[in-house]
Structure formats: structure tokens, C-alpha cells
Amino acid sequence: MEKIDLKGFLKRIFSGFFEKKIVWLLITSGIALTMYGIFPDVWRILAIQLLNAFYNLSLNETPEKISWGLRLFLTATGAALIVSGLWFYFKTRENIKLKKLLQIAHSSIESVEYSKFDVDLDNYEVEQYRIAQGEELKTLSKVNLSHALREQGKIKEKILQRADGRDNVEASYWGLAHIPLTFLMGYQIADKLSTSFFEWNQNSLSWNRVKDNNTEYPELLVSRQLNQSFEDVEDVVIKIGITYQVEDVTLNGLGLEGRDSYYLHLPSPTRNAIVSVRQLNEYQAVFRKTMDEINQYYPSLKRVHVFYSGQPSLAYRLGSCLSPRMDKEILVYNYHSTSEPKYNWSINMKKEWNEVAIHVTGETI
Template sequence: MPTLKPLFDFVLDVLRIWKGDARAKAALLCITGGIGMLSQSIWMPVIQVVAVRVTGRTDIVTDMPLWLSVPLGGGLIATGLWLLSRVYGNQAAKPASTLIAIRHQSQEALGSQLTAGDLPASLGNAAILPLDVDQSSFYLDGRVHDVAGAVRVQERLRSKVEGMVVAHPGAEVAYYGIAHIPFAFLAGAELSTKPRIQLFELDRGSGRWRWVDAVAPGDDLGVTTAAQDSGEGTRDVAIRIAVSFPVPEADVAEALGRPFHDRLITVAAPARDIIHTTAQIEAVCKAFDRVLDELHNNLPKDVRVHVFYAGPVSLAFSLGRRVTRTIHHRIRVHNFEGRSTPKYAWSLDVSGGLLPQAMVERPVVGSGAATAAAE
């Protein structure tokens, strides 16, 4: 039995486009006007009755002659549909036949899979081909006890995705899950050359996967950057990225235990669940690009870059995709554990070229200073 879901999804996508595209506004106005002209027999008598009752006159409203209303209304509808196809068609005119859905889990046993009901209209006809990255067996008592072992699970992610794309030409790729931030960064860095990846976030209310809208611009989050340099000879840079929560400088100082240059990327009001569109993700990623390029242009190559991030997994994955391993400094992403001391209990080098054991560092606290030790 056919359902109204495709039509419902289409309307939702149109409404998303309406918010950010003037052509969509014009299209819907044309279609509405055209339908109005072609349906005079329905609404014109109502207007005439109201006009007679209010004014007592019968000559205020007159029907538009059919020879004028039909071509004019039809022309408006055709124009509107053409404009709408120019906007909507770029996103939804050619649905993917296959969606390679990467489900990344490291904090708990694998959650629910992406389903057809979670997909937007542009992907609604796609056959979902799951690819699980399950590191949850290394997560015990609220902590990852073998980070290097967890890294080995996702070592061949890129080759697996490439193999599936070759086997399914034209397939789209999606990423979703509940993963530790360093693992999400690393996954993004591994897939940095894939042109487009659809993103999904967990909806806390429904427990389902919510598409990160690739059409609408979303609210302006007020992304800003700030820089504060330490003295000469400082060999560490901390990039604090605050989206869901602030990232206190004191927590970074506790984790590093030595002087560092500070770079802050923040939204105007950090809060949970504020990322809804890829345009919002792109705004944060561009700020990250500028910071990495500034460091590349102005600091020696042996300076160590540390990322301290508070935000959604989809954005962490996207930031990882901006790491250019052949150009940028080596980048180490730190993981927050509120019950540990220091709060950033371990970090992961996401720049490639290292064995899993060498990628992992845990701070060793002593004499008031933290020093790094390989796991």
C-alpha cells in the first residue's frame, strides 16, 4: 500500500530550502498563485458572498475570464515547478541506489542501525549497506582500557569503504554513531579524500538518527577564533574547540603540564544539539582550516598541535577530514573523561604513519606537571 512519506519528505525538504533560497520562495509563490487562479470556481463565490454581506454590493468581485485565468495560472504553476526543480533537483532529483552506512560505536554496544525512515528524500530510495566499526568491547566501566586495540579495529576503514564503493558504483557514503572524539577524528582523517559523506546524529528525544541537513543553512552559530601565544621556545599548541560546552583553559593546562600557545574556536553560546546542518559544520571546519594554515605558515614543523574538543560526533568526524597529513603539523586529539585526573586522560595522533601503540599517549602526572607516556 503506497504511503505519503515520499510526499511528506519532499515538503519538508522544500521548507528547508525555503529558508535559505530566494528561488524556492518565488517558486512556491508562483505555484500558490497559479493554483488560486485555476480554482476560482471554489473560492471566488465565497469571496462574493462575503463581499455582498459586508458591503451590500455585488459588483466588487468579478470572475477572471477563463481565457485569461487558465493560461496565466498554468504558466505560473509551470514557472514555479521549473524554479523548484532547479533548487530541489540539485539535492533530490537523483537518489542514490546504495548508501554505505558507517556505524561507529566505541562507548557502548552497537546501537540501532540507520533505517530507511531516517533518510531524507534525496536518499529515500537507497538500499542501506551497513559497515560497522565496533570498538565497544574495549569500553569498560566508563573508560577505554586498550586504546591501541580499539585503533586496530578501525585501521582498515578506508580500504573497506573504497572496496564497497568499487563494488557498488555510484553509492553514497554516510557516517553516524556514538564514538569517542579521537576515534571520530581519526575516522575522518582516514576518509578525508571522499568528496561527500552524509552525516547523521542521534536524536536524544526519539533515539533515532537525525540527518544533518545538507540543504538548509541553519542558524548562524557565531563562530569566532582567538589566539594567545606563550613565550618563545614553546613547542606545543592547544586548539580548543567549544561547540557543545566550553573548553576551559585550565583543563588543557592540567593535561599538558607545560606552556602552550592557545587557539580558541568557539560558537557564540556553546550548547548541546545546536548542530543541525552541514553549513553549520562547514563554518566550524573553515575556522579550523584557518587555524591549521596559520600554524603551518608561522610555526616550526616540530611543534606539537593538540586538539581539545567539545561537540557532536558528526562535527568531530568532519574536522578530522580537514587534516592534511602531508602539510599540517602532527595533530594529537585528546579525550575528555570527567572522572579522571587530568580530565583529558589520553590522546591519539591522527596524522598517520604510526603504529597504533605509538599513536596513543596518556599523561603521567607528577611533581605538578604532566608528561606524555605511550600506552
């Protein structure tokens, strides 16, 4: 079970809360005193009428004379409170910021804007790191894929350098990129940064944060098709069906027919299935447990072939739990419905000191 950072959670909830309350109290009190000092009779009569109406009283509404000295004092005091509230707001505005938020704006499928989202990020200083690979991937070739990977690698290095040795930095992944590229980003950043996730909402055309809540979600099931003698197996298939089912027929043409396969899937795959951070954690744990099972079961294993249908946030998280020490070579495939084979290119998961291998099986993305 993942350790809960209660201190960090409470800090996120209450940071800036009391400062905002103090500002609100100073300004509203100042406005009330100032208005009473300028229009004392109006406020007194209004208050008496409200008391008489709600409590059936018969208080006298005849105005009482208030000295000019008292009115000036109330007005000056109110103005001072308003000024103090504004001063306190601007004085504490920078101090209440929690962290630097490194926004990883990753797109290769289509161009999107990142200005519309569903949460308040005022408590963060947002630094955007944009990885735009759409132009490179308009035409499929090893040259274009290599260029896209180099550009992604450069931005990844900037992110890691920015976060190195700093405990006030958080990453946030806003992904609408091809699945192999998303897996690779998660794999290379891994646990070096605490990362939140935003998913693109096609209906509202905005980014929705994957929230830390208790929303119910379906169990991730594991089905196994073990057809081979385990001693001789060198290649194993992992299919992951979150948004859509991953059918065996879509793997035709890759030379993987009859291989032992593990199918991680929802009972009824659906769009927008990821609803909470807790769900991401649990599904990642199921995937990691499956990888451990494969590593232990096949003594001659050389490669694991991953076919994924799901949201970018989970693809990133699954990539982040892969290990260069424990796992064999991991190849992640890209799906395109009109290509033959359907999975028309793949890359293997490599850290920054190794070159990523590109394998093109089709002609179009």
C-alpha cells in the first residue's frame, strides 16, 4: 500500500486558506465601517427594520444624532482596514504559493491549447514545457520518429534538471500524444518527480485533473493465454484494454501469433474510464505485479510486447513503473485503424543513456 503523505495533503488543503480569510475579514469590515460612517442613519434604520420584521419588535426608528467626530473616526478606520486588507493580500500573495508546477504539455496526435482547465492553479507557479511532435508524425518514417524522440529527450532533460535537488517542484502531465511516446515519458521521468495528471475532455474542450477522491471504478482483470512451454519462451505479449478491447486479430502481421499473452482489461472497456488517482495507483500495481510474474515465470525471456488502449495518464503511470534492472526489453506499440498491420510502429523503453530503438511495421500513422 502506498504511503499517504498526510502532512503534504493538509498543507495543500490549508495553504493560503487563512491568508484569504484575513483579507476577506479586513476588507469587509472596512467597507461596513466606512459606509456606517458616511451614511449612519440609513444603516441604523435598515438594521432596526430588519430586527422588527424578523423578531416582531417595536424598536424606535427615529434617527439618533451621531457626532461628526465619530463619523470621521469610523470612516477613517474603515478606510484603514480596506487598505490593510489590500496590502496584506499583495504581501502574502507570493508567499502562499505551494510549489513550482512543471506543466508537461505533450501533444503529437493533434494540436491543443492548455489555457482551459477545471481546477484553480493560483497556488502554483506554472512553468510550461511543451513537447509538440505533431509535425514530425504527420508522415511515418524512422527519420521523423527519431527527430520526435530527440526533441522529447531534450525537453525531458530540461524538466529533470529543473527539478534536480528541489523539494518544492511538482510535475503535471497534460498528454495527448501517441501511446509509445507517453509510455517513454513516464519511463524516463519515473519516480524522480511527484506527478499529477490532466486528461483532455473532448466534450468541454478543456483539461480535467485526475482527482484524488473516492469515486468508484471497476476492477482491472487479468486473463492469461499460456500456449507455450515456458522454458523456451523469449517473447511475451501484454494487452491492456481500458478504453477499447484489444483483440488478438489486431496483432496479425507482427509475428506474435500463438505467443503467451496476458490481457489486463476492464469488464466493459469505455472512454474516460480513469476517474481518480487511487485508480491509477491500483491499475499500476496490477500491471507491475503482472510484470513480476512474467519475469519470474519465463527463464529465457528476452522481450515483452505491450499493446495498450487507454488514457494517457495511465500509460504514463505504467511506463513509470518499468525497471531497467528487473525487466527485459519492453516494446510499446502504436495503433492505427487503417494500417496493415494495425500496430504500425513501436519503440523500446530506454533510459537517457541508451538510444531508443524504432521499429516501423506499417506505412501511415
